[in-house]
Amino acid sequence: MKEENLSSRDKKFLWHPLTQHKLGKPQLPITRAKGALLFDEEGKEYIDGIASWYTVMYGHANETIISALTQQMQTLDFVMFSGLTHEPAIALSEKLMEILPSNQAKIFFNDNGSTAIEAAIKMALQYFHNNGEKRDTLIAFEDGFHGDTFGAMSASGLSSYNGPFEDFLLKVVRIPVPQEDNLKEVKSKLSQILDENECAAFVFEPLVQGAAGMKFHSAKGLDALIGLCQEYEVLCIADEIMTGFGKTGKNFASDNLMNKPDIICLSKALTAGMFPLSITSCSQKIYNRFLSDEVHKGFFHAHTYSAHPLGCAAALTGIELLNSPEISERRDYIAKAHCSFLDKIKNHVKVKEARTIGVILAIDLQIEMERYGSLRDELYNFFLQRGVLLRPLGNTVYVLPPYIISNKELQKVYDTITEALNTF
Structure with missing residues (x-):
């Protein structure tokens, strides 16, 4: 047959x-x-x-990455990351801190781009909750895309993906991407949003909106918007899932900015496609807000495959290759x-x-x-x-x-x- x-x-x-x-x-x-x-x-x-x-x-x-993965799986294939740690995750955090924007201080592991954004949004909301504040609004660009889980989907603005779920999403207000000719109007709209809402975070794809059709926007304009948000103590989340690891000419699109995001999300090229892994990095200021004698103020968010040793091994090798x-x-x-x-x-x-x-x-x-x-x-x-x-x-x-x-x-x-x- x-x-x-x-x-x-x-x-x-x-x-x-x-x-x-x-x-x-x-x-x-x-x-x-x-x-x-x-x-x-x-x-x-x-x-x-x-x-x-x-x-x-x-x-x-890629034979170099395959070799690293093969060696790692023969030493430590997998172990949970709650209560335990391991060399590949520690080494990857150290290596990332050498190339991430200088304000980044802590690495939180997830397993794909959507969950990296999901963790970032939850970090931002709990950051204010831990301080006794209720901030319930996200700011995002029109036509942005950040993933398909509910928080990530809420921040996204493409109806072709979100249509059936619009009534179930988080509260998000949208602004146009900044260009040279509209920055004054966009800043004005953002100022009004910040004045009229309890905003927790501004979620954005820096410089390039991928799923929207590789649409570019102004680095100078984005810098101004981040600066304005930070004046209101609104956390800025850079979705570098597509742009990260050299695609815009620098290691990260955020390297083109003077005002650095508080949180950065990474995936895709992080492991060169060899293993599903993602990262949500943040500043020391954000991490400190979760330190408390009250257990419930910790970040109780976890994925089974967080910091998978094989993914970390692939990512470490990818970083070595990036600037070779x-x-x-x-x-x-x-x-x-x-x-x-x-x-x-x-x-x-x-x-x-x-x-x-x-x-x-x-x-x-x-x-x-x-x-x-x-x-x-x-x-x-x-x-x-x-x-x-x-x-x-x-x-x-x-x-x-x-x-x-x-x-x-x-x-x-x-x-x-x-x-x-x-x-x-």
Whole structure:
């Protein structure tokens, strides 16, 4: 009897994320990956132009990280992190403090980006509760995205994800992202919000809103908003889950700011996609508010896999790679190549706007399409048919490749996008 292919077996029992299965086509089965390449069950290769949701920044099956994971699992595979500790978590906290903004002082472990945000929001709310204050309002940007758990979803502003749950979310007020031409108006709106509400925290993606379509905003403007919030003692939470670990040209997007966030959330490239792990870091001031002779003032929030030794080992190795000469050279090359490609296509009749920062390139097409509509799916499949994995966000095509992508592979990504511009 002929063995069923992976697509047929997949359809029997699996429910995929962000998928309307009544309308969607079969999922593409990937059997192996190496470097910047993915391979399907028929052996066809695809360039991973988005580093599988910006995680595998040092390439698939990175041998240095695999070696670290292998060694770690032979020494200490897993142990709970409540009442116990271990060398990989301690070493990772020490290494992170060397590269995080200087006001960060404590590391709290979670297991994915959403739960890193969830912990941050709970920290902020309890920070004031422990002081006898009831602050019930969050501030967030319009069109932001912070994850799919309830606190993270509350801070998010994309109705395509939040629609059925709007009546169950935390209280959030939204402001536009700051640009050079609207900063005065945004600051005025923020001042009014701060005056009229009991605000606990301002949650934001620094400089780049990922799921919104890689939309950029002003570092100077964000700095001003953080400064204003801090005048009101409102805690500032930077969601660096997408932007962290070199993607905007610096280790963290927050490194572009004078006013540093009180809390920073990290995941994705933290472990280079090798293991689910996330971190919520905070300042000493926040940590101190939870120190008390009253037990209930501690932060009673936990995940079974917090500080998983394997994830910590992967993260430690990733940090070593991040600023290595080889990776630094590739990051610089990609940034320059993006600028060169942008200059070539920015005046194309099908290009509404194009922008780049660090290794992030985004192109808004002069075509109306739904975020998950049929035309967007046609564009996605157009890229796949040509051996390139890009995942358009509505009419925004973005490139965020692994740092180790070869010059030839990157050029193929550009050539495929150019072909799409001339086709759609």
